[in-house]
Every structure is written in C-alpha cells, then in structure tokens.
Amino acid sequence: MRSKAGTYGGLSLAQRQTDRRRQLVDAALDIWGEQGWAAVSMRGVCAHARLTDRYFYESFADRDALLVAVWDQVRDETIARILRAIHSKLGEGPMTQLRAAIAELVEHLGDDPRGAALLFGEHTGSAALEQRRQQTLQQFTDLLVALAQPYLRPGADPVELRMSTLIGIGGFVELINAWRAGILATDAGHIIDHTARLGEVLAAQYLAGQ
Incomplete structure (x- = not known):
C-alpha cells in the first residue's frame, strides 16, 4: 500500500x-x-x-557482479565469526585464540554447507571468482599475521611468518576440501584438534615463550 x-x-x-x-x-x-x-x-x-x-x-551489472557480491557477503560473515571467536578468548594466549578460530570456522562450515561450497568449492572458469579467492587468501593471511603481532618474539622474520601462515591456510583449505569430499573419514572435532596442533608447530618458531 x-x-x-x-x-x-x-x-x-x-x-x-x-x-x-x-x-x-x-x-x-x-x-x-x-x-x-x-x-x-x-x-x-x-x-x-x-x-x-x-x-x-x-x-x-551482470552475473559476475552478483557472484562477487555473494562471495563478499560470505567472506565478510566468515571473518566476523572468526574475529568474535578470537575476541572471546582475549587474554588466554595466541594458541587458545587460534584454536577458537579454527573451531568456529570448522563447526560453522559443517552447519552451513552453502558457505562451505562457496569458499572451498571449485572456481575454475571464473576469472572474477579466482581473483576473489586469491584476495581472500591474502586477507586471511593478513588477519592472522596482524593478530600474531603482540605475541611475536623479538627478531621474528616477518616474511617467514607470512610464508608459514600461507602454507597453513592453504593446507587447511585442502584439508577441508578432502573432508567435505568424504576422502577423510573423520569428524569436526578431529579436524579441529589436528589443525590446532599443527598451528602450534608452525607458530613455535615465531611466538615468544613457545
């Protein structure tokens, strides 16, 4: 009316x-x-x-503009969820915060197959989505590197920290894809525990007191 x-x-x-x-x-x-x-x-x-x-x-303007808008929405929501999980553990140390972030992401992907299909699916054939995928990988890397800054040991190599973070994120993406495809017969809890332990291994050479 x-x-x-x-x-x-x-x-x-x-x-x-x-x-x-x-x-x-x-x-x-x-x-x-x-x-x-x-x-x-x-x-x-x-x-x-x-x-x-x-x-x-x-x-x-066209389908690509819609695809990018959908991607951006899911990415932004995912980042917001991760940040809330991390902030809920402020003061409990970087490894506790990392585990909270991993748990939030893995559990949310299990509950939201649409978001998992978007962020972890195949994008070959779409230049717009491939560009977004690469940008998102860098955004998550930037986020984790920035969150690690207060905990770094003196003299920690920033380039090596970034390389290790990229390796960790890239491996995590492949792990989730294998899990979603049924290649890995395991559950979310096992994924979270294993990823958190590997995160500790990667972080040990950069964080103070590790």
Whole structure:
C-alpha cells in the first residue's frame, strides 16, 4: 500500500531496493550451494527470488557482479565469526585464540554447507571468482599475521611468518576440501584438534615463550 511520496507498504524506495538485492544474493547462494557457481544465472536467480529481470539489473551489472557480491557477503560473515571467536578468548594466549578460530570456522562450515561450497568449492572458469579467492587468501593471511603481532618474539622474520601462515591456510583449505569430499573419514572435532596442533608447530618458531 502506497503512503507518502516515495514509500510503498511502509518502505522507502531505497529500503525496497535493499530488500530485493538481498533476495537476489540469497537466491544465488542457494543455487551456488546446491549446484555450484556455474549454475548461477540471471534468470535462474530471478526465478528463485520471484523477481523480474529488471530488478536484477537494478542491483547488478551482470552475473559476475552478483557472484562477487555473494562471495563478499560470505567472506565478510566468515571473518566476523572468526574475529568474535578470537575476541572471546582475549587474554588466554595466541594458541587458545587460534584454536577458537579454527573451531568456529570448522563447526560453522559443517552447519552451513552453502558457505562451505562457496569458499572451498571449485572456481575454475571464473576469472572474477579466482581473483576473489586469491584476495581472500591474502586477507586471511593478513588477519592472522596482524593478530600474531603482540605475541611475536623479538627478531621474528616477518616474511617467514607470512610464508608459514600461507602454507597453513592453504593446507587447511585442502584439508577441508578432502573432508567435505568424504576422502577423510573423520569428524569436526578431529579436524579441529589436528589443525590446532599443527598451528602450534608452525607458530613455535615465531611466538615468544613457545
């Protein structure tokens, strides 16, 4: 129902546009999680969201723009979850914080297969997603390196710290992919314990008192 100028059903034009964009992103995430990114199409997303084509182009220039928006949303939510887990353990030492971050991520991926399919799935064939994947790898590396700074021993080599962090993250991605594919017959708790122990091994040469 239209009320004052620019509003309909109690929502402004900007609010309705925001809602429609959210519907499109959620629809794309549903399709992506079930069938992979290549199955995401403008028409399929619009049909899933029950919106017409014109509303797609209200928010996105093309399919790549939508795919990137979906990726960014899941990445940002994932980073926020990790930071909350880390902050909940402030004052308990870097290894406790790292374990909390690993546990939060592994458990969340188990509960949210859509997000797991997006961040850990195959992106070959999409230049936009491959660029986002590489950027995200660097963002997670930057995050862990920055969080380690207060705990580093004097003279810790920053380049080697970054290399070790990249190795750790890359290995973790492959571990999760193998787990999701059923190659590893184990559970989330075992993944968390093993990854946390390896994190301690990698961190020992850089952290004070390790």
